[in-house]
Amino acid sequence: MIKETAAALGAKIAAGEITSVQATQAHLDRISEVDGRVHAFLHVDPEGALRAAAAIDARIANGEQLGPLAGVPIAVKDVIATKGMPTTAGSKILEGWRPPYDATLTTRLREAGLVILGKTNMDEFAMGSSTEYSAYGPTYNPWDLTRIPGGSGGGSAAALAAYEAPLSIGTDTGGSIRQPGAVTGTVGAKPTYGGTSRYGLIAFSSSLDTPGPCARTVEDTALLHSVIAGHDPMDSTSIPQPVPDVVGAARRGAAGDLSGVRIGLVREFTGEGAEPGVMSVFRDAVESLTKLGAEIVEISCPHFLYALPAYYLIAPSECSSNLARFDGVRFGLRVGDDGSRSLEEVMSVTREAGFGPEVKRRIIVGTYALSSGYYDAYYGQAQKVRTLITRDFTAAFEQVDVIVSPTTPFVAFPLGSRTSDPYQMYLADLYTIPTNLYGGPAISVPCGLSEGLPVGLQIMAPTMADDRMYRVGAAVESVVGTLTPPAL
Numbered sequence: 001m002i003k004e005t006a007a008a009l010g011a012k013i014a015a016g017e018i019t020s021v022q023a024t025q026a027h028l029d030r031i032s033e034v035d036g037r038v039h040a041f042l043h044v045d046p047e048g049a050l051r052a053a054a055a056i057d058a059r060i061a062n063g064e065q066l067g068p069l070a071g072v073p074i075a076v077k078d079v080i081a082t083k084g085m086p087t088t089a090g091s092k093i094l095e096g097w098r099p100p101y102d103a104t105l106t107t108r109l110r111e112a113g114l115v116i117l118g119k120t121n122m123d124e125f126a127m128g129s130s131t132e133y134s135a136y137g138p139t140y141n142p143w144d145l146t147r148i149p150g151g152s153g154g155g156s157a158a159a160l161a162a163y164e165a166p167l168s169i170g171t172d173t174g175g176s177i178r179q180p181g182a183v184t185g186t187v188g189a190k191p192t193y194g195g196t197s198r199y200g201l202i203a204f205s206s207s208l209d210t211p212g213p214c215a216r217t218v219e220d221t222a223l224l225h226s227v228i229a230g231h232d233p234m235d236s237t238s239i240p241q242p243v244p245d246v247v248g249a250a251r252r253g254a255a256g257d258l259s260g261v262r263i264g265l266v267r268e269f270t271g272e273g274a275e276p277g278v279m280s281v282f283r284d285a286v287e288s289l290t291k292l293g294a295e296i297v298e299i300s301c302p303h304f305l306y307a308l309p310a311y312y313l314i315a316p317s318e319c320s321s322n323l324a325r326f327d328g329v330r331f332g333l334r335v336g337d338d339g340s341r342s343l344e345e346v347m348s349v350t351r352e353a354g355f356g357p358e359v360k361r362r363i364i365v366g367t368y369a370l371s372s373g374y375y376d377a378y379y380g381q382a383q384k385v386r387t388l389i390t391r392d393f394t395a396a397f398e399q400v401d402v403i404v405s406p407t408t409p410f411v412a413f414p415l416g417s418r419t420s421d422p423y424q425m426y427l428a429d430l431y432t433i434p435t436n437l438y439g440g441p442a443i444s445v446p447c448g449l450s451e452g453l454p455v456g457l458q459i460m461a462p463t464m465a466d467d468r469m470y471r472v473g474a475a476v477e478s479v480v481g482t483l484t485p486p487a488l
Contacts, residue, residue, distance in 0.1 A: 001026045002166075003163055006167045006215060006217075007217075007223060009166060010067075010070060010072050013070065013071035019053070020053035020054075020070075020072075021053045021054055023115075024052075024071075028044070028117065031118075034488045035162075035164060038142055038145070038159075039137060039138065039158075040075070040139055040162060041117075041119065042086070042119050042121050042136055043086045045117065049073065052115045067113060069112055069114055070112065071114075072113075072114055072167060073116075073165055074109060074114045074115065074116055074117065074169065075120050075155075075156060075159045075164070075169070076106065076109070076118075077169050078090060080171070080211065081101060081103040081106065081202070082103070083106070084098055085099075086098055086119060089122070089126070090121065090122040090123060090126075090136065091124045091354065092135045093326050093333045095135075099200070104199040104232045105196065105197055105228050109169075109227065109228065114227070117164075120159055121139045121154065122134060122152045122154065125319070125323065126209075127152065127359055128151040128425070129175070130149075130150065130415075130418070130419075131150070133151070133356055133419075135356055139155045140415070141158060142161040142162040142488060143412065143486065146414055147453070148413060148415055149183065150182065150412070151176060152173075153176045153214070154184075156170040156177075157170070157184040158184060160184065160215065161184040161185060162488060166215065166216065166220065167213070167214070167220060169212070169214065170211070170214050171211050171212070172188075172210045172211075173208045173315060174208065174436050175190075175431075175432025178432050178443070178458060179407060179444070179456075181444040183411060183454060185454030185483035185484075186446070187216065187218055187220075187444065187445050188443070188444050189225060189444075189466075190436070191225060191229055192440060192463045193208070193210050193436075195239055195464065196212060197211070197234065198211065198235050203318075204318070204322065205318040205322070206322060207314070207318060208318070210436070213225045217482060218254070218477050219250045219251065222250040222470050225246045225466070230243050239464065241464060243466075244467040245467055249470040253471035253474030253477075254477070254478050258294040258471075258472065258475050260293070260295075261471075261472065262399070262401045263297065264298075264299040265298050265403075268301055268302060273409055273430070274406060274410065275409065275411065278450050279406065282406045282457060285457045285480070294475075297399055301392035301434070303389045304392060306388075307385075307389055307433045308429070308433055310389070311429070311433045313366075314382050314386065315366075316366030317370050317378075319359075319366055320365075321366070323363060326354065335349045336350065390437070393434070401468055402460060402461050404460070406458065407455075408431065408432075409428070411451060431458060439463055440462055441460070442469060443469045444458050445457050446477075446480060447476060449483070454483050
């Protein structure tokens with residue numbers, strides 16, 4: 001049961017072949033069996049999950065017609081507010097915090113009948129590329145427990161690869177859905193910015209953060225996308241437009257016909273700095289697309305080369321502002337409040353104790369970049385680069401329907417091998433960051449193995465054309481199939 005697709009599970013639950021309680025219990029049992037080694041979850045809610053599953057079973061027994069994912073279990077990244085359930089953002093500063101409300105995304109999951117198993121591990125405040133910066137210890141890649149599962153949403157991806165959940169939710173600021181998907185052999189999609197609500201998402205970088213769906217197949221990812229997407233008046237950046245037909249696009253793509261589809265290859269992503277094995281698998285995937293009828297067009301996006309430094313000025317600057325609310329006064333951790341310190345001193349020692357090294361590093365960089373005399377030289381210039389990258393995408397999509405690249409320059413690297421060199425860690429997002437700066441959708445789908453480890457193919461589409469990436473992603477899947485990790 002745990003290896004079923006979400007679509008198949010939902011169909012069996014709706015038909016009465018199995019119950020949601022049985023499906024939920026099977027996944028809870030799997031979590032008990034393997035999560036001690038994988039550490040995908042920070043919090044598991046057996047009682048709440050089984051209670052929700054029983055309620056779905058009762059509704060089905062009463063003849064209610066529910067959605068295609070009703071009764072299917074799901075894991076949720078621990079940066080998304082869940083009422084009454086711990087939401088820590090992977091940080092000690094929020095240890096034990098239970099939100100008094102649900103995020104819009106959480107509400108939509110519940111309304112669609114999905115059963116929340118628990119909250120998944122992540123780099124603290126979504127700042128990282130390996131899930132090694134979680135205050136609660138790293139997550140391990142089910143393909144090789146000595147390697148990273150990607151980040152910041154490594155827990156959400158690892159839960160899928162370890163068959164602890166058929167679906168999960170991640171968030172993508174610079175690649176934090178797609179990069180974990182690539183290195184764990186799963187599917188991760190970043191919707192158009194504003195296509196999914198940020199209300200109830202603990203903010204890292206407000207102009208970049210995008211919640212999105214994760215699964216083991218493209219169709220499952222599209223089904224989950226259709227549940228969580230759509231306009232939300234509680235989010236001022238939410239787009240008041242209909243959700244593209246991502247499910248229909250995925251099913252069309254699964255037929256393996258890409259006739260008439262123009263696919264762009266970015267000249268600037270020629271493989272410099274990428275592992276030869278990754279580029280070889282990527283080139284084979286592109287060749288497969290041509291056999292399905294797609295036309296390959298070489299395009300130039302010259303400002304993509306500046307995306308990484310621009311991102312690492314914009315994102316830390318916004319995080320510096322967003323994390324100012326964690327001050328030991330209003331909620332969360334409070335240290336040193338013994339009457340002997342001033343308010344400013346309490347704030348200082350609380351933040352020193354509550355934030356980890358990567359969060360502190362980015363706050364310092366961001367505060368410097370926003371400071372008087374440096375704003376125009378750093379943050380202002382980075383925003384100009386962002387505009388140029390957007391223009392590159394706009395020009396490219398006049399020539400092609402989608403753009404493809406490797407998702408990451410390398411396969412999953414060993415735990416601990418890059419934590420001493422932040423720049424090497426940041427390179428994990430080399431190919432994913434441009435899309436975040438632009439605001440368009442992108443998906444990572446497995447396209448093969450290098451040295452026995454998964455490689456991801458990234459498909460980028462124009463804003464609000466999320467359906468295009470699902471069509472091409474499903475076509476890739478029709479050729480490559482799904483990847484199965486070694487047994488844990």
